[in-house]
Amino acid sequence: MPLINNKVGDDGTVGKDKALVDGKALVDSLIKVVACYRVLATCVGGCTDSLQLRDELRQTREKAQRLAMAIRSHLTSHLRDKSLPEEQRKEMEILWVGFSSSLELLHVDMCKVFNMGDIFSLSKKETRVQNGLQGGGSEVAARALSVPDLNQPQSTSLPAEFESHERSTMEKDISQLDHMIDDMEMKVNVLRWMVDPHGPQYPDPLSSTDSASLLSVDEEQPGHQPLHQRRKLFVLLLLVAVVLVVATLSICIVFFS
Amino acid sequence: MTINTMAKGGWHRDQMSCFRKMEKVIVAMQDPDMGMKMRNQRLLITVIPHAMTGRDIIDWLMKKYNICEEESLHISGLLVRYGYIYPLKEPRSLVLRPDESPYRFQTPYFWTSTRWPASELDYAIYLAKKNIRKQGELMEYEKERYSVLHKRINHTWDFVVMQAREQLRASKQRRKADRIVLECQEQAYWLINRPPPGARNVLDMGLERPNNTARVTLNSEHYKNEIDTCKRALGRNRVKSSICLEGFVKYSEQYQNHDPIMQGCLPSNPWISDDSAHWTMNLETVPTPTRLRVERWSFSFMELLNDEMGRREFMTYLEKEFSGENLGFWQACEDIKHGESSRIVEKVEEIYRNFLAPGAPRWVNIDSKTMDKTLSGIRHPHRFVMEDAQMHIYFLIKKDSYPRYLKSDLYKNMLAKGIVPQETKKSVFPFMRRQRHSSPSPAQVATQATEEGGNAKGAGQAGTNSAAGSNV
Numbered sequence: 080m081p082l083i084n085n086k087v088g089d090d091g092t093v094g095k096d097k098a099l100v101d102g103k104a105l106v107d108s109l110i111k112v113v114a115c116y117r118v119l120a121t122c123v124g125g126c127t128d129s130l131q132l133r134d135e136l137r138q139t140r141e142k143a144q145r146l147a148m149a150i151r152s153h154l155t156s157h158l159r160d161k162s163l164p165e166e167q168r169k170e171m172e173i174l175w176v177g178f179s180s181s182l183e184l185l186h187v188d189m190c191k192v193f194n195m196g197d198i199f200s201l202s203k204k205e206t207r208v209q210n211g212l213q214g215g216g217s218e219v220a221a222r223a224l225s226v227p228d229l230n231q232p233q234s235t236s237l238p239a240e241f242e243s244h245e246r247s248t249m250e251k252d253i254s255q256l257d258h259m260i261d262d263m264e265m266k267v268n269v270l271r272w273m274v275d276p277h278g279p280q281y282p283d284p285l286s287s288t289d290s291a292s293l294l295s296v297d298e299e300q301p302g303h304q305p306l307h308q309r310r311k312l313f314v315l316l317l318l319v320a321v322v323l324v325v326a327t328l329s330i331c332i333v334f335f336s
Numbered sequence: 337m338t339i340n341t342m343a344k345g346g347w348h349r350d351q352m353s354c355f356r357k358m359e360k361v362i363v364a365m366q367d368p369d370m371g372m373k374m375r376n377q378r379l380l381i382t383v384i385p386h387a388m389t390g391r392d393i394i395d396w397l398m399k400k401y402n403i404c405e406e407e408s409l410h411i412s413g414l415l416v417r418y419g420y421i422y423p424l425k426e427p428r429s430l431v432l433r434p435d436e437s438p439y440r441f442q443t444p445y446f447w448t449s450t451r452w453p454a455s456e457l458d459y460a461i462y463l464a465k466k467n468i469r470k471q472g473e474l475m476e477y478e479k480e481r482y483s484v485l486h487k488r489i490n491h492t493w494d495f496v497v498m499q500a501r502e503q504l505r506a507s508k509q510r511r512k513a514d515r516i517v518l519e520c521q522e523q524a525y526w527l528i529n530r531p532p533p534g535a536r537n538v539l540d541m542g543l544e545r546p547n548n549t550a551r552v553t554l555n556s557e558h559y560k561n562e563i564d565t566c567k568r569a570l571g572r573n574r575v576k577s578s579i580c581l582e583g584f585v586k587y588s589e590q591y592q593n594h595d596p597i598m599q600g601c602l603p604s605n606p607w608i609s610d611d612s613a614h615w616t617m618n619l620e621t622v623p624t625p626t627r628l629r630v631e632r633w634s635f636s637f638m639e640l641l642n643d644e645m646g647r648r649e650f651m652t653y654l655e656k657e658f659s660g661e662n663l664g665f666w667q668a669c670e671d672i673k674h675g676e677s678s679r680i681v682e683k684v685e686e687i688y689r690n691f692l693a694p695g696a697p698r699w700v701n702i703d704s705k706t707m708d709k710t711l712s713g714i715r716h717p718h719r720f721v722m723e724d725a726q727m728h729i730y731f732l733i734k735k736d737s738y739p740r741y742l743k744s745d746l747y748k749n750m751l752a753k754g755i756v757p758q759e760t761k762k763s764v765f766p767f768m769r770r771q772r773h774s775s776p777s778p779a780q781v782a783t784q785a786t787e788e789g790g791n792a793k794g795a796g797q798a799g800t801n802s803a804a805g806s807n808v
Contacts, residue, residue: 110495114502118510121518124444126386177495180457184499187452194451195444198359206363209374209386210443211517218509274491 099170102153106174106181108225109146113181113188115139115223118216120188124199125210130238133201135220136192137245142224143185144252150178151259158267172274179263186256193249201238352450355418361411362420362441365396372396377424377438382513387424387438394434409434417538419448422524430527430535440517446525448539454529457492460485462526464500477533590635594628602626603757617757620644627754634742637734641666649750653741661698662733665691669726673719684717692725702728 116139122132157163158171199206365372373396377387390412397408412432415421416439423429424438432439463482467474474482486493507518531537593599606612617626625645633640640646647663654660665687672683691700692710702710706724713721741747 107498110498111502111506114499115506118503118506118518121443121445121521173494176492177498180492180495181499183455183457187455191445191449191452198363199444205368206366208362208366208441208444209372210441210521211377211384211386212443212514213385214511214514216510219506222506222509271491276491276494 096167098153098157099167099174102150102157102171102174105146105150105153106177109143109150109181110177112139112143112146112223113185115219116143116185117188118219119223120192122212122216123192124195124208125212126207127212127215128199128201128207129215130201130241132216133196133241133245135216137248139220139223140185140189140249140252144256147178147182147185147256147259150174151263154178155263155266158269169275172269173276175267175269176271176274179260182256182260186253186260189249189253189256193246193253196242196246196249201242355448355450358415358418358420359447361415364400365441370400375438377440379516382516384513384517387440389436389438390433391435393421393432393439417528417536419446419524419528419538422520424520427520427523428527428532428535440520442524443521446521448528450539453539454526456485456489457496459526459530460489460493460496461500461503462522464496465504468500468504475532481530594632600759602628602759604760609760611760613757613760617755624753624755625750627751627756630747630751630754633747637738640738649746650738650741653744653746654737656746657737657740659733659737661691661700662729662737664698665700666726666729666733669722672722677719680719681717684714684721687722688714700725700729701732 116136119132119136119139122128123136154171154175158168158175163171199208364370372388373392374386374388377384393412393415394405394408397403397411398405401408401411403411409432412421416423416430416432419430420442421432421439422442423431424440426437459481463474463478463485466478467482489496507515510518527535528538596605601614603613603617604611606614616622618629622645629643629645633643633646640650647667651660651663654663668683668687668691672680672687675683690696690698692702692707692714693699702725706728710722710725
């Protein structure tokens with residue numbers, strides 16, 4: 080919106096725009112936290128599983144829940160407001176859909192982590208699955224909590240205590256999330272199939288801001304890309320060599336005939 | 337919620353027990369002392385630990401569970417097919433090669449689970465991630481599925497793309513070796529849960545596929561139906577297991593001597609000795625029945641009726657007592673029930689003429705209520721129109737004539753006349769075809785051990801001995 084409009088618009092729309100912007104920011108950070116939680120959850124039960132990892136999971140989860148509460152109150156209050164103009168409502172509904180999908184993912188991840196905590200207890204160190212991971216998830220957790228570095232002192236509580244406390248909290252949290260989801264469905268009636276998203280079908284990789292860094296992540300066939308380039312270089316060299324040989328031969332023929 | 341994955345009324349999924357067992361095997365493999373031997377996987381620059389060869393896996397299984405190589409190969413093949421171990425060299429070929437090909441354990445988060453099955457949303461996020469990473473170069477079937485998903489969960493597409501981006505950014509925080517491992521893990525997970533077309537879908541359970549797409553609306557109608565079903569279930573007749581087990585034991589005891597497996601066949605089991613004397617002796621139209629057969633007639637009325645010869649004998653007895661029309665009526669009704677549809681009307685007419693009409697030649701005595709019902713039913717004859725009358729007559733004969741028959745001289749003579757065939761002797765000639773090897777059934781060996789010769793069927797005992805003794 081150009082700046083000049085802001086001055087003549089009434090406070091109501093400005094407030095609502097701000098609400099939209101706020102809501103979007105909250106939902107974006109929830110999506111980020113949920114993504115980090117998932118990446119951390121893939122390490123549970125593996126050889127890098129430790130008290131620290133579980134602690135990081137706990138912190139990430141708590142942050143996700145705080146965000147979820149905030150978004151819920153924010154969005155419910157706005158969506159139940161009958162005086163919301165149409166475009167705002169549409170935007171809010173998109174946010175709502177994003178919010179409920181994040182909650183869905185979070186719920187499944189929490190259930191899985193809870194279940195795996197059963198099988199892979201912290202006290203039994205021998206039962207870790209050796210899945211090839213080496214590093215910890217501290218940087219991921221730091222990203223989730225939006226702090227530059229996760230510099231925290233080693234937790235002094237015993238693994239067993241931590242675990243039992245964590246399990247009971249988690250159980251409560253999972254059921255709380257369940258209730259929240261139910262509640263949401265009851266209070267706000269969003270017709271999902273009517274929601275029109277913004278983005279294109281194929282997320283254009285070159286349009287994202289850090290596409291270059293994303294591309295560098297591609298190591299699926301390890302060594303595949305440098306190998307490809309190496310092969311191209313090799314073929315090129317071969318061609319050049321062949322051309323040279325042909326040239327020398329023709330010169331020799333011309334010379335000696 | 338995208339496609340109702342957390343429906344409250346939804347059926348509670350449980351982890352399939354075969355998965356739980358496989359998980360236990362995997363956990364056993366992790367034991368630091370007795371577990372799998374791990375090697376390092378060497379890529380160009382990076383070294384990733386925790387790889388193992390196919391040969392190692394097979395050897396470990398053989399040692400741990402004391403099984404042969406073939407079985408070990410099969411079990412390890414199952415572990416790979418269900419995604420607990422994934423191959424590193426050829427990720428799309430989910431077989432276990434018993435050589436130096438490398439494998440790795442799947443992380444528990446990605447274990448196959450029927451409790452939290454992979455959802456469409458997850459798959460969409462994965463494909464979006466792959467699309468970003470590979471700059472649009474997905475496989476054909478992946479592209480198709482991506483567009484299908486785009487249509488199906490279009491409303492949440494913004495979320496899908498954003499989540500894919502965030503997950504990529506989050507995994508970027510990890511070191512390179514870990515990133516490679518994470519990608520391989522995820523790829524293996526999706527190869528199992530959304531297999532490429534043509535590959536076998538291990539999670540597809542065929543006709544037993546749990547199909548809970550029934551969206552039950554929880555309204556009063558539904559609850560009324562539930563209440564009715566529960567009421568009916570409560571009202572069902574129940575028998576205490578102690579009583580029905582007693583009945584079961586009694587039945588087994590009664591029939592034990594008549595069971596060819598338990599007691600052996602006289603003269604000899606045709607399947608083993610190739611001598612079909614046993615069958616010829618038990619034909620329908622044999623002049624003298626075997627004693628066992630006649631004995632069986634006394635067990636229950638249905639046994640008597642089911643045996644042609646028994647029925648004939650019984651009919652002879654009833655004729656003497658001037659109540660043969662009852663059995664005749666019963667037989668005619670059976671004929672209607674099991675006979676051709678085209679002749680039903682004709683047969684019903686005949687029955688009416690012969691048995692039910694006032695002054696009929698073979699008039700049967702049915703109570704008035706049943707008679708009225710049957711007569712009105714005859715106007716619109718169908719297969720089961722005589723059912724009530726037949727039941728009435730059946731119980732009449734059973735309560736009245738049948739016990740008297742069993743006490744009658746006719747039956748006793750039959751029993752005395754019954755043949756008890758001798759068991760075939762082992763052939764003396766060495767060049768005769770030897771009996772096919774038959775291992776004595778464990779039941780026979782047990783009865784031999786516990787029996788103290790109080791058996792009424794002395795021949796039966798001899799039969800057992802011969803059957804056990806003829807074990808070559």
